[in-house]
Amino acid sequence: MKTIKIAGVPEHFNMPWHLCIENGEFESVDIDIEWTDVAEGTGKMCQMLREGTTDIAVLLTEGIVKDIVAGNASKIVQVYVESPLIWGIHVGAQSNYQNLEDLENTKVAISRYGSGSQLMAYVNANNQNWNTATLAFEVVNTIDGAVEALTEGTADYFMWERFMTQPLVDQGVFRRVADCPTPWPCFVIAVRNEILEKHPETIAQLLEVINTTTADFKEIPSIDKTLALKYQQKTEDIQEWLSLTEWSQNALTEKMLNKIQNQLFELKIIDKKGTFAEIVKAL
Incomplete structure (x- = not known):
């Protein structure tokens, strides 16, 4: 069984990962997931990818684009949440x-x-x-x-x-x-290049598992009540959040990456732009 370390924020967006772990869906394809909640958010997860203390991070699009341009040896393999944050x-x-x-x-x-x-x-x-x-x-x-x-x-x-x-x-x-x-899809899944090169099939299987769950996530019976209880929210607030949130099973497009980089460059958040091949790896 291949062990994969994943980091993400302790927020409702990541409930699909926890359901897959609890239901043994990753284990069924011979993947052992070690999940780490990162309350500090995207900046900390970029550091973890750089240091190799996580293999994968589910993090904010603008943060990881900025960090890959600045030398983080990782790539975005997929959009995770299509809707804005x-x-x-x-x-x-x-x-x-x-x-x-x-x-x-x-x-x-x-x-x-x-x-x-x-x-x-x-x-x-x-x-x-x-x-x-x-x-x-x-x-x-x-x-x-x-x-x-x-x-x-x-x-x-x-x-x-x-x-x-x-x-x-x-x-x-x-x-x-x-x-x-945000003027772009809010969360993406990024993987360290070393892991992508050594275990592309494992990462592809992992994405297939999470995508199957996110595709039908809103249809899970009483998911609003489950989320409200886990994240100490009012059910009506969770229902509003669910109505505004769209998960994705697709790769980040070159057109969207260009839009993101152009805005970050205009704001002087990045001082150069990376190529599509440097930032994105579609599996």
Whole structure:
């Protein structure tokens, strides 16, 4: 049996992986999955791919594109979630900031440099015609760190997936002032080049298993209640999230990669563009 290490965020998007693991579907094709929850998000998973502490990562599209261009020896093998990620823009509940416009020239809490929370701060600033060169950041590592930073005032706002932060809004810890959807598919599956070269058949089998589950994921009886319980969400919020979320079983196209790289380049998040062959490997 081949052991494959996979890293992903501890969020509802990755429930299909956990179902496949629990149901023994990977074992049935002779794959032993070692799953690691990475609360720090995409920046941390890029580091894990570089260091070889994970073989595969399910991570934000913009983050891994940026890191592969910067030398990460991995490739995107597939889009995992086709729909945009809806980033909520949050302030502390007691903050004096009331509107998105109030946040210009304030400090952004981010999980780490190179993370989605940082890259989307640039996208949001550009959308608002703010000067992206003057963005200031406070590294907070996790959502718990963001709660501390926004409560104590060491940072002013924090961008994170809006449904995962909804409980904090409901509890009166955060206040959401706006949303900012990604202008591209939000999650992709990336694999270290070494693993792709040595075990292409295993990776292809693994993708077939997860794709079979994601194709019918929304049809699983009471999946909304299962997700609400596991991720401590209200069932109606999960139902809304499910209605907005589309999983994918397809490769990232060259057209979409060009769109992503062009935007990242315009925002000065990347200083050069990679070729399609350098970034994507369709199996």
